[in-house]
Amino acid sequence: MASASQYKVRVHMNGETYHCDTNGFLFRNTNSTRFSLNRKADFSYLKKKIESKIREPVSQIFYQQPLVEPNNSVKFYQSQIQTDIEVQNMFLTHEYYGYDYLELYIVVEQIVPSQNMQSQVIDPVVDDEQQPEDVVDEETEIEDVVDELVNRDSEDEEQVPVPDTHAYSPPAHFTTLNLGEDEPSSDMFYNQYTRSDEELKEGDTFRSKDDCMLAIQNWHLAKCVDFKVDCSNPERVTILCRNPECGYMLKASFRKKFNAWVIRSISQGHTCVNTNMAQDHRKLSHYMICHTIIPLVEADPSLKARFY
Numbered sequence: 001m002a003s004a005s006q007y008k009v010r011v012h013m014n015g016e017t018y019h020c021d022t023n024g025f026l027f028r029n030t031n032s033t034r035f036s037l038n039r040k041a042d043f044s045y046l047k048k049k050i051e052s053k054i055r056e057p058v059s060q061i062f063y064q065q066p067l068v069e070p071n072n073s074v075k076f077y078q079s080q081i082q083t084d085i086e087v088q089n090m091f092l093t094h095e096y097y098g099y100d101y102l103e104l105y106i107v108v109e110q111i112v113p114s115q116n117m118q119s120q121v122i123d124p125v126v127d128d129e130q131q132p133e134d135v136v137d138e139e140t141e142i143e144d145v146v147d148e149l150v151n152r153d154s155e156d157e158e159q160v161p162v163p164d165t166h167a168y169s170p171p172a173h174f175t176t177l178n179l180g181e182d183e184p185s186s187d188m189f190y191n192q193y194t195r196s197d198e199e200l201k202e203g204d205t206f207r208s209k210d211d212c213m214l215a216i217q218n219w220h221l222a223k224c225v226d227f228k229v230d231c232s233n234p235e236r237v238t239i240l241c242r243n244p245e246c247g248y249m250l251k252a253s254f255r256k257k258f259n260a261w262v263i264r265s266i267s268q269g270h271t272c273v274n275t276n277m278a279q280d281h282r283k284l285s286h287y288m289i290c291h292t293i294i295p296l297v298e299a300d301p302s303l304k305a306r307f308y
Contacts, residue, residue, distance in 0.1 A: 007037045007094065010101040011050055017062075017078075017105060025064055025078040027105050037102070039091065042084040050106060059109035063090050066097045067295045077299040089298060098207050200250070205260040209237065212252050212261040225270045243272040 015030025033053050037046065050058050065079040074097075081087060081104075094102050200219045206212040216239060220227055227248070231238040236253035249267040254260070297303055 005039045007039065008034065008101050009037045010034050010103055012105045013054065013108060024076040026076065041087065043081065043087050046087055057109040058106050060107040062105045064103040065093055065298065067299060079298055200263060200266065202263055202266055204263045205258055207260060209261055223270065225272060241270060241272065246270055246272040
């Protein structure tokens with residue numbers, strides 16, 4: 001999970017990208033590199049960071065952007081990162097969905113060697129007025145320490161040679177598999193926080209309190225009913241119907257056992273319906289509108305706005 005100032009990034013390259021109807025933009029058979037990235041990084045810094053890790057120039061960066069579908073399943077979209085604003089939007093999306101790693105796929109720039117390249121070494125021209133670039137800020141030092149911790153298991157692990165007598169020899173049918181027509185499993189990106197329907201029920205789990213409240217607001221908007229928060233703190237929340245004659249009550253709390261927010265009880269269904277809220281609901285805030293629109297625009301910038 002990303003901390004407040006550092007993100008864990010996994011960069012994939014030299015593999016195959018494809019589109020699946022169930023899960024969207026995926027890649028496989030890639031070489032991956034892990035590192036940490038500062039929350040204040042811009043596009044230029046991100047690109048230089050990747051190039052310093054893979055030691056090759058980068059021409060394109062794609063983000064595997066998650067998006068919740070109308071059926072409450074998660075689907076991934078290919079989002080190219082080219083500007084500082086797109087980097088910040090990527091950070092906001094990653095914080096909202098809470099995945100452990102920022103998953104990126106990069107395309108390496110192809111360098112064609114010159115036919116007239118000479119094999120001699122040319123001493124670089126030294127400018128006496130040029131200032132040395134040895135200044136390292138505190139955030140870069142912290143980031144390097146986190147990089148070392150992230151990659152310690154994979155990079156610093158001592159390679160022990162395997163004797164020939166212990167080498168694994170796969171059966172013949174393992175070496176003749178044809179994966180050309182295989183489709184990835186729908187459980188590849190299983191999310192324990194997704195729900196099978198749009199109804200709120202006891203036992204529903206959510207990644208955070210914000211996700212829980214957002215689901216409650218969406219449900220009340222769809223049912224044309226309203227609510228008020230009777231009790232709210234970092235560990236629990238109690239929801240009551242705004243109509244005092246209705247006995248609706250919902251209680252949710254954070255459960256350490258599941259490391260998630262869980263709806264503990266729902267007293268009864270709403271006995272009141274206000275059809276006037278079908279369009280002008282008091283819980284329809286700008287946050288909910290932006291949360292719904294921004295991922296759609298990022299996935300398809302050609303979408304045009306319509307005003308009614």
